[in-house]
Amino acid sequence: MDQNSLPPIQTTARDDAVLKALVGFVRAEALQPGERLPTERILAERLKVSRNTVREALTRWEGLGLVERRQGSGTYLKAAVSPDMLHLPLTLAGGNDFTSLMQTLEIRRALEAEAAALCAERASPADIAEIERKLDIMEQAFRTLDGMSSEEDWEFHQAIYRVSGNPLFEQIIAAMHELFHRFWEHPLGVRDFGHASFPYHRTIYECIAARDPQGARGEALKLIATVEDDLKRGAAKLKLSDLR
Amino acid sequence: MDQNSLPPIQTTARDDAVLKALVGFVRAEALQPGERLPTERILAERLKVSRNTVREALTRWEGLGLVERRQGSGTYLKAAVSPDMLHLPLTLAGGNDFTSLMQTLEIRRALEAEAAALCAERASPADIAEIERKLDIMEQAFRTLDGMSSEEDWEFHQAIYRVSGNPLFEQIIAAMHELFHRFWEHPLGVRDFGHASFPYHRTIYECIAARDPQGARGEALKLIATVEDDLKRGAAKLKLSDLR
DNA sequence: TGCAGAAATTGGTTGGACCATTGGACCACT
DNA sequence: AGTGGTCCAATGGTCCAACCAATTTCTGCA
Numbered sequence: 001m002d003q004n005s006l007p008p009i010q011t012t013a014r015d016d017a018v019l020k021a022l023v024g025f026v027r028a029e030a031l032q033p034g035e036r037l038p039t040e041r042i043l044a045e046r047l048k049v050s051r052n053t054v055r056e057a058l059t060r061w062e063g064l065g066l067v068e069r070r071q072g073s074g075t076y077l078k079a080a081v082s083p084d085m086l087h088l089p090l091t092l093a094g095g096n097d098f099t100s101l102m103q104t105l106e107i108r109r110a111l112e113a114e115a116a117a118l119c120a121e122r123a124s125p126a127d128i129a130e131i132e133r134k135l136d137i138m139e140q141a142f143r144t145l146d147g148m149s150s151e152e153d154w155e156f157h158q159a160i161y162r163v164s165g166n167p168l169f170e171q172i173i174a175a176m177h178e179l180f181h182r183f184w185e186h187p188l189g190v191r192d193f194g195h196a197s198f199p200y201h202r203t204i205y206e207c208i209a210a211r212d213p214q215g216a217r218g219e220a221l222k223l224i225a226t227v228e229d230d231l232k233r234g235a236a237k238l239k240l241s242d243l244r
Numbered sequence: 245m246d247q248n249s250l251p252p253i254q255t256t257a258r259d260d261a262v263l264k265a266l267v268g269f270v271r272a273e274a275l276q277p278g279e280r281l282p283t284e285r286i287l288a289e290r291l292k293v294s295r296n297t298v299r300e301a302l303t304r305w306e307g308l309g310l311v312e313r314r315q316g317s318g319t320y321l322k323a324a325v326s327p328d329m330l331h332l333p334l335t336l337a338g339g340n341d342f343t344s345l346m347q348t349l350e351i352r353r354a355l356e357a358e359a360a361a362l363c364a365e366r367a368s369p370a371d372i373a374e375i376e377r378k379l380d381i382m383e384q385a386f387r388t389l390d391g392m393s394s395e396e397d398w399e400f401h402q403a404i405y406r407v408s409g410n411p412l413f414e415q416i417i418a419a420m421h422e423l424f425h426r427f428w429e430h431p432l433g434v435r436d437f438g439h440a441s442f443p444y445h446r447t448i449y450e451c452i453a454a455r456d457p458q459g460a461r462g463e464a465l466k467l468i469a470t471v472e473d474d475l476k477r478g479a480a481k482l483k484l485s486d487l488r
Numbered sequence: 489t490g491c492a493g494a495a496a497t498t499g500g501t502t503g504g505a506c507c508a509t510t511g512g513a514c515c516a517c518t
Numbered sequence: 519a520g521t522g523g524t525c526c527a528a529t530g531g532t533c534c535a536a537c538c539a540a541t542t543t544c545t546g547c548a
Contacts, residue, residue: 071539072539073499090416166351293501493544495542517520
């Protein structure tokens with residue numbers, strides 16, 4: 001018998017209907033990220049469902065990072081809502097820390113290089129000026145602190161992703177960044193972590209300013225390579241100390 | 245069941261605490277995907293919270309695809325739960341279909357090339373044999389159907405990601421694949437979509453078998469380029485037909 | 489006018505109730 | 519033994535009416 005000839009029938013789906021109605025509402029009102037949604041009580045009344053059902057639907061959205069609830073204040077839209085949303089659950093192999101960290105870097109190596117190249121192709125003069133500004137801030141912080149500043153460094157990179165014109169770069173690399181730092185609790189004992197990557201920030205910028213995609217790609221690869229080296233040095237050190 | 249594996253909740257932030265308790269419970273009981281969780285009523289009683297609070301927590305897990313609820317039956321674990329999990333909500337710029345499709349391809353271009361290169365570096369003889377098997381199946385399907393078969397083609401690529409040794413490749417590219425096909429409802433009128441990519445599957449395999457990372461990277465780039473070309477052709481065609 | 493405290497608003501939690509679906513137990517009939 | 523039917527307890531889905539906790543807004547006094 002053809003299994004497909006008897007698909008499961010559609011059972012009740014109240015909260016799904018609520019979500020669909022909410023999508024419609026947000027689009028109809030043209031709500032922008034940051035704006036407040038109607039209160040749960042009002043939604044329940046308008047949609048003719050109980051407040052509990054509304055809450056279940058909103059809980060789903062909250063779990064997907066679409067919405068933020070603040071007790072006593074309201075529920076706020078956090079991201080543009082669109083039907084073209086995909087929810088990507090990422091899990092690492094769960095091996096030791098070193099393996100996980102290297103895996104996030106492998107992804108970053110591929111994406112950073114591509115983003116830098118696209119950025120060099122597409123950057124407008126204004127974009128280039130913005131990136132240079134972020135670079136200056138980062139270099140300033142580096143000299144002041146005598147070391148890499150995660151914050152300013154990350155902002156520089158984000159500027160590049162944004163100019164690449166493809167929002168997926170920023171989203172995916174940001175996830176890698178978060179994964180990386182989740183395993184970075186104990187810093188493997190490498191004091192000057194990131195030092196080696198410093199000069200490549202400027203070389204990447206120069207390639208972008210010169211509209212040199214291949215050059216930018218190469219410099220980005222070199223940058224990631226220094227981070228991988230730092231990581232390997234740290235892992236070797238850790239292994240030694242593990243042996244007492 | 246061990247009663248001690250479900251200690252009562254005490255602090256505020258109930259539902260988060262409930263989730264944490266559930267993670268502990270699943271690990272303590274070593275629950276495997278497919279197994280059933282305790283009923284909501286039992287969880288509520290054990291954790292000393294109301295059933296609604298338990299439901300909010302479970303709704304979050306359900307939204308994250310971690311768990312499946314079946315009315316009248318129970319709540320079942322769908323995926324292995326681990327603390328090294330990250331959920332990444334992806335949203336495309338939401339522009340027209342063509343832009344979105346190209347953006348997923350830009351990500352794939354970066355990742356496919358890297359995965360192919362890593363695969364060529366790390367493939368064992370058994371891995372290479374497995375990839376060749378998938379390639380044969382795909383080529384067989386191509387000749388039979390006189391065109392690309394999404395199913396077999398995808399399996400070939402997946403084998404490469406798996407051999408790369410980094411599970412993130414498969415997860416992220418799979419997400420891109422799904423995004424791509426979400427916009428692929430109306431096929432832009434390109435009849436022989438994917439035809440051009442066919443020969444590169446074998447060249448990629450040959451580079452992998454020859455342990456030639458740079459070659460594999462290059463062939464993977466060529467493959468993606470053909471898909472991008474198909475897409476551009478389709479977009480041009482569509483634009484013409486839009487003009488009547 | 490400035491600001492502390494009261495009042496209203498809003499999400500968070502609770503407990504209880506009922507409905508719809510599921511799956512197993514039981515039974516009559518073949 | 520097998521088939522189908524009926525019943526019933528278990529379970530998730532929904533609803534309601536409160537109350538709690540955090541936040542915002544208003545009010546009235548200094």
